[in-house]
Amino acid sequence: MSTNKEKFNFSSILLYLIGFLLIWEWLRPMGELTDTENIEVFLIFLVIAFAAALFQLPMVVQAFIKTFYIFYAVYRFYFEGGFLRPEWLGLFFSDVKYNLGLLLGRDFQQFTNVFRTVLFFLLLWLMVYLIQYWLLNRRKIFVFFLMTIIYISVLDTFTTFKGNGSIIRTVVLGFTVMGILTYLRLVAEGKLRGDGTLAGKWMLPLAGMVIFSAAVGLAAPKAAPIWPDPVPFLKSFNENSGSGGTGGIARIGYGTNDSRLGGPFLPDDTVVFRADSESRQYWRVETKDVYTGKGWILSDQVKGGEGFSQDDPFPLGGFPPNVKTEEQAAKVYIEFKYPHIVYPQGTKKVAARYGVSFLYNPVSEKIRPMEPWNEPAELDDYGFIYDVPAYKMDDLKWADGTDLAEMPEDFFERFTQLPPSLPDRVRDLAAEITKDKLNWYEKAKAVESYFASSEFTYDQKNVAVPDKNQDYVDQFLFDTKTGYCDNFSTSMVTMLRSIGIPARWVKGYTYGEAKSFGDGDSKKRLYEVTNNDAHSWVEVYLPNLGWLPFEPTKGFSNSIQIDIDRDTDSSGKTPAATPDKKDSNPQDRLNRLEENDPIPQQLKANKSPLEKARIFMKNEWKWLAACLAIIVAVGWFIYSKRGRWLPYYLIYRYKFSKNDDQFGKAYLTLLEQLKRFGLKRDEGQTLRNYAGYIDRFFATKEMGKLTARYEQFLYRKELPEGTWLETKQLWENLIKKTIS
Structure with missing residues (x-):
């Protein structure tokens, strides 16, 4: 219970409140630039999601509450009859099934409003989770803060949305939350004492700095823009750049959304x-x-x-x-x-x-x-x-x-x-x-x-x-x-x-x-x-x-x-x-x-494989590029997190082996993993000396025992029968210590 009480304090409430306000800035332009109505329904969903996270309800309970709210909101928007009557659920799931077919066919423009609403709720659900993870776990918010600034700036530049107020609110909220998170990180690292007096000494100057900066920014004279209109400037570099319709120059062709006409x-x-x-x-x-x-x-x-x-x-x-x-x-x-x-x-x-x-x-x-x-x-x-x-x-x-x-x-x-x-x-x-x-x-x-x-x-x-x-x-x-x-x-x-x-x-x-x-x-x-x-x-x-x-x-x-x-x-x-x-x-x-x-x-004849490939690349290059970008991003993410999953893979790789010959390979694999962990063996350093360094670092004697066996194998070219089974547990313990 002590942990829960520590998390459920004023700082947590303030962080969740700022997170809610930042997401709200993403929703504000939608009522003006799109057909989205009843924005307050989505704001209530955000309040429910943040409140459930703040009170630390079990994940199952949180999921049930959010799912129930989504179903009820969709029912109120698009269906009639009693909410507890099963007829509308049949229509709803038929609609979802139809849209999943469109999704597999990559025909996103034909999605129904019901399916678009569900997807939007799921997006908000994901954003709340990410805000919670960034604020409370990583104690970082700069990336989301920067994305919010860019999002508002782009809409203000290329659409009819006026983002002056949104930019000011976002900057104030962003600097405030980054100051709070910096303080909490320093307290967690033991560099600052977390008493109330120090918190006041930290927060009051922070609030004063943010208020003073915002006031100066509002009152100071503004320089004239370098470009009278950013669209012609961008078009001078690239014919495909510019602004059209609700935010970007479009390519001519049949479209389905005609609610906001205009633009090139x-x-x-x-x-x-x-x-x-x-x-x-x-x-x-x-x-x-x-x-x-x-x-x-x-x-x-x-x-x-x-x-x-x-x-x-x-x-x-x-x-x-x-x-x-x-x-x-x-x-x-x-x-x-x-x-x-x-x-x-x-x-x-x-x-x-x-x-x-x-x-x-x-x-x-x-x-x-x-x-x-x-x-x-x-x-x-x-x-x-x-x-x-x-x-x-x-x-x-x-x-x-x-x-x-x-x-x-x-x-x-x-x-x-x-x-x-x-x-x-x-x-x-x-x-x-x-x-x-x-x-x-x-x-x-x-x-x-x-x-x-x-x-x-x-x-x-x-x-x-x-x-x-x-x-x-x-x-x-x-x-x-x-x-x-x-x-x-x-x-x-x-x-x-x-x-x-x-x-x-x-x-x-x-x-x-x-x-x-x-x-x-x-x-x-x-x-x-x-x-x-x-x-x-x-x-x-x-x-x-x-x-x-x-x-x-x-x-x-x-x-x-x-x-x-x-x-x-x-x-x-x-x-x-x-x-x-x-x-x-x-x-x-x-x-x-x-x-x-x-x-x-020639129009009826079967096209050659090269021609088919050329047509496919011409029509699908955007999807191929997107898939490649996703693959690269996923690959980079997996590689960057190798310190977490690679030790488990190494343990699984040697787990079921009973042959003593595996001992030598396993020992060399351990040396490589320790090097990746940051415990690099110096040039000319003996194995025994390196083993002592590892044992001192991890406060154990396991590396010394393994090294003694490996030296026996290295110089005598043989091992007593059952060596690998006896030392496997020592080897696994050291591998697990490298999980980061």
């Missing part, structure tokens, strides 16, 4: 897929419906989704009967495996290898392939049957919002949603642009055409990030007028919604670059789509016509077809196109597409 991109010509199709079209991945003022999120998080098989109709409804369509086929060949598929608008049927089904998210319209055992599937290729629409101009002009009664209220509210903080001048601009237009289509075209003016510039690098209180669209429309597809498309959706026209934001890819053409009369072409072709655009809802794509991004063109000269029937409605009889079966078109595949043979 670097080009990336990595091939994502190749498409064999009869016409050019955009390749959809998902839509998002809630604009936050900083980016896009989903209005609802769907657990799992709705499943459908290859024999079922595509879950996204086709075009209305009054829209003329032409049925076409396409096939996609995957180079970069994402957990979702890409598909053209108007898809009616999708076909993949046998046994694969699909999971459809009705909110985002993202579709994932699934194996029969309900695990994500990796596809090499898949095909589509889809309709290509051709709209009549009269239908477009009559499709407006004059009769909203037929449109569900929740649908209209969902796709005209805007944040209350949207500046009024955005609404005023949209109203001004469309004031002379008579219908929704003309208004949408007016907004689309507005971005084609010379005022706007398409640029992927010199793109600003909105400040904390600045709206993303407002900044683009009135301040910078420079950006890429996300800026243009988000601005158009926002402007249309502000005047009451339902619109949504769509992500995917453009059609890419045509690489080969079909022979003769064939219309099929092979398109190569790279990360550079990742794109976002706008879809506007027109009654009786459905969702129409619009392309506001400067330099991109809309592929919508408008049939001006088409006849109408007596009712004034446009008749639906009648498909060719030979194309009446969608599966037949997929089969013919497979038979007449125009992909060049």
Whole structure:
């Protein structure tokens, strides 16, 4: 009990409090820079973890309390029903199993919020353990203190987070805890007496020094920065350096987190897929419906989704009967495996290898392939049957919002949603642009055409990030007028919604670059789509016509077809196109597409081992470098701790040997281990003299006895039978004394 009382004192409480405050500094920016909410829940977990360690509860009890809290927090965040009811646990463990599959597949971006929350709790658990180990066992905290300073400094420099207060608090806490730990180390080493008088004499000057330093730092005049902006300075050294989005310049390509848009991109010509199709079209991945003022999120998080098989109709409804369509086929060949598929608008049927089904998210319209055992599937290729629409101009002009009664209220509210903080001048601009237009289509075209003016510039690098209180669209429309597809498309959706026209934001890819053409009369072409072709655009809802794509991004063109000269029937409605009889079966078109595949043979041929290795290195070099770094770090750690584990290995190595010949080898091994321990034998020193030195150092006579036997073996070349068994215990005792 005395030991516990010694540990549970004022110094321990103070150290744990400072450790808690330092970790808190890591959490503060998360509420501002990420989607993480309810930070107080994680702070309560930290309080529980530190309190359990402070009161020295048994490890089993600590683990139970923390685990129970994690389960309860996850339940309150994401599940419904009674906490003690087993139904939600089944959903929870299914979610964990699904995410473990993503983890093994290194698809970290697709982790669900439930799994991310659990991982974050585990990270905090680990940080509390490390703080406890550094503070109470090692009496050192400088590394964590330095990491905290660097973390805050980087966020303050490259993001919208203002870290002035955090830097001051961290410096004060860091110097305070390092002063306390220095005092405790000196007391433990016997260099200082640990009485209360000396503690007061030590702590009062320490507190005064920290307070005085902080006050001088705040009051002293600040020199002007050497670099007006660190980003251009870094970019002058390396094109890949800089700031983008929420903290670093990104490489262009499809991503999942659109909650904070902005910042520059670097080009990336990595091939994502190749498409064999009869016409050019955009390749959809998902839509998002809630604009936050900083980016896009989903209005609802769907657990799992709705499943459908290859024999079922595509879950996204086709075009209305009054829209003329032409049925076409396409096939996609995957180079970069994402957990979702890409598909053209108007898809009616999708076909993949046998046994694969699909999971459809009705909110985002993202579709994932699934194996029969309900695990994500990796596809090499898949095909589509889809309709290509051709709209009549009269239908477009009559499709407006004059009769909203037929449109569900929740649908209209969902796709005209805007944040209350949207500046009024955005609404005023949209109203001004469309004031002379008579219908929704003309208004949408007016907004689309507005971005084609010379005022706007398409640029992927010199793109600003909105400040904390600045709206993303407002900044683009009135301040910078420079950006890429996300800026243009988000601005158009926002402007249309502000005047009451339902619109949504769509992500995917453009059609890419045509690489080969079909022979003769064939219309099929092979398109190569790279990360550079990742794109976002706008879809506007027109009654009786459905969702129409619009392309506001400067330099991109809309592929919508408008049939001006088409006849109408007596009712004034446009008749639906009648498909060719030979194309009446969608599966037949997929089969013919497979038979007449125009992909060049060199794309189909098996790549050489050298080429495969080159592609693997190109795609996976980051993971290889990370694995190599981990291996080196683990190897260095094991080597640095050899004083702890090597003696046990040596004992195990000779433990089961009964042959007397092992005595000579074991003795030489002992000499090497003593040398590693620091008891080096001097040059010219006799074994007997060295043995006396070892016995005096360890206060034993074991080394002398072993050396006498070894000299007998050395000069007589023989040992009495059973020598090793008699001396093994002496040898093991000396080996154990070298454990450090």
